[in-house]
Amino acid sequence: MRLARVRGSALPETAVCIGVALTLLFGALEFALLGYDQVNADGAAWLAAHEAGLGLSTTSVTNAVKTPFGAAAANGVALNALPPDDTTVPVDYDYQQQGQRHGGASLVREAHEAATVTTAGVSPFVGALGKAAQVASSVIEPSVVFTNFGYDVQGVGYNTNSGVFNNHNAYFTTDANVPPYYVGFAFMQYCPTGTAFTASCSGQKSVDLGLAEYLDDDNYGASLTGVQTGGTFATMACHQREYVKLLNDVFTSSTLESNSPTLSKYNETQQADLVAIYHWDSTYDGALHPTNGC
């Protein structure tokens, strides 16, 4: 066999083998790079959803994503605020007025924040063939929003969310974000003329009970807690003492009248005690001085 006849005979085999090998290798490399992009997009979507759930703006979320996952992923972030799940059990407490409700309302609802990251993908090989690969990933994380802010925590479409979620805001920027005990107050209203309390009642009175005081400046700043002197709830202990005093005044009477002793004595003593008790209270339009007499 002459060398000239042998020379180059392996070239076609080599060309085929190298071609197949390179195709396989570049294909595998392409998949590896796509895998990298997918993992990158997954991480970026998760981070974006998590940060958006904390109430960050779109710009802040983008900046947060850019550092660990790159500008390409950050620029591909799309956020979508999703309403809470529908109420599965319809709640209509007021049997007389359907569509209205009493009893309670959620201030902070469990909403969601969806983030989708779409990147063009780094695909130098397949891309060169006109098949630019695109990867995308979506993640949903919980978010904190106050729906229907502005004194309307129930509002339109409470069950369906449709009306509520259009009017939502991050918790920390709404009027729900108030000091503790703001909504933990109580007062009683009554008609002083002894008639039914209706719109026709004139001169209606409002008296503040224990809880109403918690918005007063003298207990917000109390350095002590509890009901002891100087404590946040000290006034309630004072009230308790006055009530006990009222009972003692009534039941320890030594000058009972023969005709209707208990009633008469109660009549005398309780009026004085009630003057003290109601001196705690304010009138409807008056200043709040719940600690008067305490």
Add this chain to the structure above:
Amino acid sequence: MFSRHAQRGQVLPLYAFGMMSLLALCFFLFQYATTIRWQVRAQTAADAAAAAALSVQTLQWNQEMMALHAASVEEYRIRRLTQTLLLVAHYSGGCSATPSTSAGVCATDFATLQPQLVAAVKRYGDDIALLHQLSYPTAASQASDANTVVQALQANCGTPLGGDCAFDYTMTAYSQRSDMQAVSENPNEVMVGAGTIPAISANVEPARVEVVVCKDVKPIIPSILGLKLPTFRAIGRAAATTAMVTEEWLDPGTIVNPATNAVFLPKETEAPSRAVSAGAYDWYTLNFGGNNAVAYPSEDAYQLSSENDELSAYTGWWSTIQMQPFAGPLNEASISCAE
């Protein structure tokens, strides 16, 4: 010399190089995915720990609010009973009597109502005692409680009471949240502090906490060709705060269980009804009235109406919500990191 035999294996180095490169790429891809997985796991652990750290304060405040609510209802009952007893003592309020000869029915009513006042005052005393028991935590003790919870998560890891055993937990910051909205009047439209927002004691301010979890994650392959691969530090950092998430108010006799159509809490009648003819007012019934707040679609807001003598006793339930970390740049030297 050229021969077919001599040309065998020419592709092998290229193939081997390619395979090595591919394997290296796969390794780094896997390592990257592992890094992200650990980071997500760390953040999840931190989120849960931050929420748990404030559970003591939320539990404390929920119990406190419950006691306050009960005390308020009882105080309303006492006030109403005292008013009613005074009316009865005046032979008024609907009871019939001939004062010159006998107290008549008024005496009977008085005898019925009086023990109820005694019982109500006793219950009020119980409420106050309970409130006092619940109300001692200070801002400092609340911070200590939060740290205890975080340490308990570490100690009880792997159990339903614990956290993720892979991480070390550190409470890196605890303070009171002072970014609340200004409140210059109470919902009864009464100005407080002459319209100036009063300083609030730290004891009753919602807390915020920051928790960091950490683990040094070793690479799956410690070294390649003598090259030691770096350790990845997975850090999860999360913050949470307490917030009132639900508001409720009392409305006995009105709030109906949809399943049974029966009221959850009926109106109270302290003595047999003796409505006063004028206005058909019954001093012996404790209607409570409730806040009677309803949502009117046309108003897109609450609307309050008073249809009875009214007790407005709101209460709310506290829980934890997540928030952005607030303590500035993280000082890694201050945290513990699991290996």
